[in-house]
Amino acid sequence: MQIKKAQFIKSIADYSTAKIENIPQIAIIGRSNVGKSSLINYLCNSKKLAKVSSSPGKTRLINLFKINEQFYLVDLPGYGYAKVSKTEQERWSQMLEYYMNNSDNLQHIFLLMDIRREPSDLDHQMSLWIQSCAIPCTIIATKCDKIAKSKRKQVASLLSDKLAMTFRTHTILFSTLAKMGKQELLARFDDIL
Numbered sequence: 001m002q003i004k005k006a007q008f009i010k011s012i013a014d015y016s017t018a019k020i021e022n023i024p025q026i027a028i029i030g031r032s033n034v035g036k037s038s039l040i041n042y043l044c045n046s047k048k049l050a051k052v053s054s055s056p057g058k059t060r061l062i063n064l065f066k067i068n069e070q071f072y073l074v075d076l077p078g079y080g081y082a083k084v085s086k087t088e089q090e091r092w093s094q095m096l097e098y099y100m101n102n103s104d105n106l107q108h109i110f111l112l113m114d115i116r117r118e119p120s121d122l123d124h125q126m127s128l129w130i131q132s133c134a135i136p137c138t139i140i141a142t143k144c145d146k147i148a149k150s151k152r153k154q155v156a157s158l159l160s161d162k163l164a165m166t167f168r169t170h171t172i173l174f175s176t177l178a179k180m181g182k183q184e185l186l187a188r189f190d191d192i193l
């Protein structure tokens with residue numbers, strides 16, 4: 001796939017009342033600061049389509065991007081940012097759970113994992129949710145530029161097992177900085193849609 005057109009459509013606080021088009025959705029999820037917004041910008045050849053921040057917790061709403069007038073790419077709020085209140089964290093988790101249980105057009109989830117980090121409790125919870133909703137998933141190992149080239153494949157190949165995925169999950173090595181993984185990810189879109 002080639003991304004010819006990418007538009008920001010809207011930010012949604014309450015998915016239950018959101019008016020959106022009946023087109024396929026592909027969602028991007030992962031802990032705060034893992035690189036979700038950067039990935040969207042890199043894929044869409046844009047510097048500022050999605051807001052990137054060095055301070056975690058930037059994306060607090062569900063952001064919808066429409067790609068090639070064909071499907072929505074959904075930037076979900078990052079989880080696990082320690083400095084937000086319990087109430088806010090609870091709100092996030094309800095928002096994500098609602099979305100995952102009610103988005104009938106959701107065809108695939110890209111679960112982003114920082115290649116340097118061990119999966120957190122919330123990553124495990126996310127993996128369980130994804131599997132319990134039976135949504136097909138691909139793991140994206142982000143920030144691959146941060147570890148030695150020789151180690152990347154091996155470290156990334158362990159993620160699926162570490163996240164207790166029942167099926168061996170396709171894993172893509174990715175880095176916006178080193179410009180890695182874009183073509184593989186775009187090819188994945190073709191497979192999904």
Ligand SMILES: Nc1nc2c(ncn2[C@@H]2O[C@H](COP(=O)(O)OP(=O)(O)OP(=O)(O)O)[C@@H](O)[C@H]2O)c(=O)[nH]1
Pocket residue numbers: 030031032033034035036037038039051052053054055056057058059060077078079142143144145146174175176177178
């Ligand atoms: N080294 C490196 N840093 C990256 C890469 N991708 C993103 N970053 C940095 O990681 C930080 C967070 O990136 P974002 O794209 O805002 O992360 P996010 O997952 O959208 O974060 P939230 O919206 O807070 O959930 C920024 O400082 C980025 O510059 C990468 O491939 N390599």
Ligand SMILES: [Mg+2]
Pocket residue numbers: 036037038051052058059
């Ligand atoms: Mg973001």
